[in-house]
Amino acid sequence: MKNFLFTTLALLLLTFLSTCGRAQEHQEGDGYDHDAPKKEMAAEEHTDDHDHAEGDGHDHDDEEDGHAHGEAGDEGIHLTTEQIETMDIKFGDFSQMKVNGYLSATGTLGLPPNAYAAVSARAAGFIRNARNYVEGDYVKRGAVIAILENPEFIEHQRQYLEATAELIFLQQELDRQETLASADAGILREVQRLRSQVAAKTANVKGLQQRLRYLGIKTDELTPDNITQRITLFAPRSGYITSISLHDGMYVEPSTQLMEVIDEQHLHLELDVFERDIAKLEKGQRVTYQIPALGSQRYEAEVHVIGKEFNAENKTVRVHAHLKGNQPKFIRDLFAEARIWLTDQTVQALPEAAVLREGESSYVFIAPTQRSGDEVEFEKLLVKPGATDDGYTAVELLNPLPKGMQIVTEGAYYVYAQSQAGELEHEH
Numbered sequence: 001m002k003n004f005l006f007t008t009l010a011l012l013l014l015t016f017l018s019t020c021g022r023a024q025e026h027q028e029g030d031g032y033d034h035d036a037p038k039k040e041m042a043a044e045e046h047t048d049d050h051d052h053a054e055g056d057g058h059d060h061d062d063e064e065d066g067h068a069h070g071e072a073g074d075e076g077i078h079l080t081t082e083q084i085e086t087m088d089i090k091f092g093d094f095s096q097m098k099v100n101g102y103l104s105a106t107g108t109l110g111l112p113p114n115a116y117a118a119v120s121a122r123a124a125g126f127i128r129n130a131r132n133y134v135e136g137d138y139v140k141r142g143a144v145i146a147i148l149e150n151p152e153f154i155e156h157q158r159q160y161l162e163a164t165a166e167l168i169f170l171q172q173e174l175d176r177q178e179t180l181a182s183a184d185a186g187i188l189r190e191v192q193r194l195r196s197q198v199a200a201k202t203a204n205v206k207g208l209q210q211r212l213r214y215l216g217i218k219t220d221e222l223t224p225d226n227i228t229q230r231i232t233l234f235a236p237r238s239g240y241i242t243s244i245s246l247h248d249g250m251y252v253e254p255s256t257q258l259m260e261v262i263d264e265q266h267l268h269l270e271l272d273v274f275e276r277d278i279a280k281l282e283k284g285q286r287v288t289y290q291i292p293a294l295g296s297q298r299y300e301a302e303v304h305v306i307g308k309e310f311n312a313e314n315k316t317v318r319v320h321a322h323l324k325g326n327q328p329k330f331i332r333d334l335f336a337e338a339r340i341w342l343t344d345q346t347v348q349a350l351p352e353a354a355v356l357r358e359g360e361s362s363y364v365f366i367a368p369t370q371r372s373g374d375e376v377e378f379e380k381l382l383v384k385p386g387a388t389d390d391g392y393t394a395v396e397l398l399n400p401l402p403k404g405m406q407i408v409t410e411g412a413y414y415v416y417a418q419s420q421a422g423e424l425e426h427e428h
Helices: 002-028 036-054 060-075 081-086 152-182 188-215 275-280 412-427
Strands: 077-080 090-092 095-110 116-120 125-128 144-149 230-234 239-244 257-262 268-274 286-290 299-311 316-324 335-351 356-358 361-368 375-389 392-397 405-410
Touching (some): 081 375, 095 392, 268 275, 268 335, 356 412, 361 412, 375 405, 405 412
Antiparallel strands (some): 095 335, 125 144, 144 230, 239 257, 335 392, 361 375, 361 405
């Protein structure tokens, strides 16, 4: 029993001593190198003083390469002579040539006031037998539109026939009295009275006659047997119907507009030209225009009248141009885009494809005349393009052409494409 107790106590003592030893080792070591932070700090200080200046994962060669690449993007566009030949890029200078400049203008297709005709009845009455016209139909002058019916027409014809009969009687009586007076068998006073009555009745007959003719009733064919209560309404002119509002049974007054007819033979352009271009306008200038709503076909016109009134709100002057040759289909107030061509003038010009546009800017590519090596560097030169005529564009330089440089006259698009490819590569 004593041996067992002794053995147990010995084991407990050994266990305690072992535990205390491990605890002491963890505090001082046990894999935790308490001197390591000091060592690492010393290593970092040593690295900052020595290795960071030369390497230590900071690849200074890469930084130099990236800096050089950024600079290369600003130096220009580079192509080899082989690429230039393959792309068939040509160089040259400005050409002095006549380019017909133009002014841009917008407006509408219009008609002068005398091209419009309002159709109305010449008297009050009821519409009968209205023809089946619709807006857009073409009518010829004198075409029957409808019949107008009114019993008052009968009274107008009766009055005319009665007045005509009375005038004939008075005229015969006057002739008889004049014959008697010439033979000293009549009374001069009676002759004078009859002459006065004949003159009054003649005026009455003429008035009634003009009224009937205005209504469209032929008086020379009028007899008591063909008196009518109807008159015919005719188209007053040839043209297209733009509006129509009549139907059988409606009652109309002379002020009622039954339809509107327009004569497109007087079709013209009404253009608005900006203030800065007014001084360049002249009567007789050639105009080309197109109606976007009807397609891309261009038509011809000629400046006919330059307006005398300035629109202060839009800063424009109205220009009236007469159409020539083929004309577009007329639809009132269609929008028109026009060019008013100026007289030929000699300007410096380049092929149209040599001038590139980017946003609001235009430019050409230039390159050195004398080259060394296998590579050619291209640069942009800002320009102000003018009119384009026969494949050439008038060009005005915003800055002088540097000495020893020439212009890309053909293949400018390939140089542009190469510049875009270079920018994408640089961004990547």
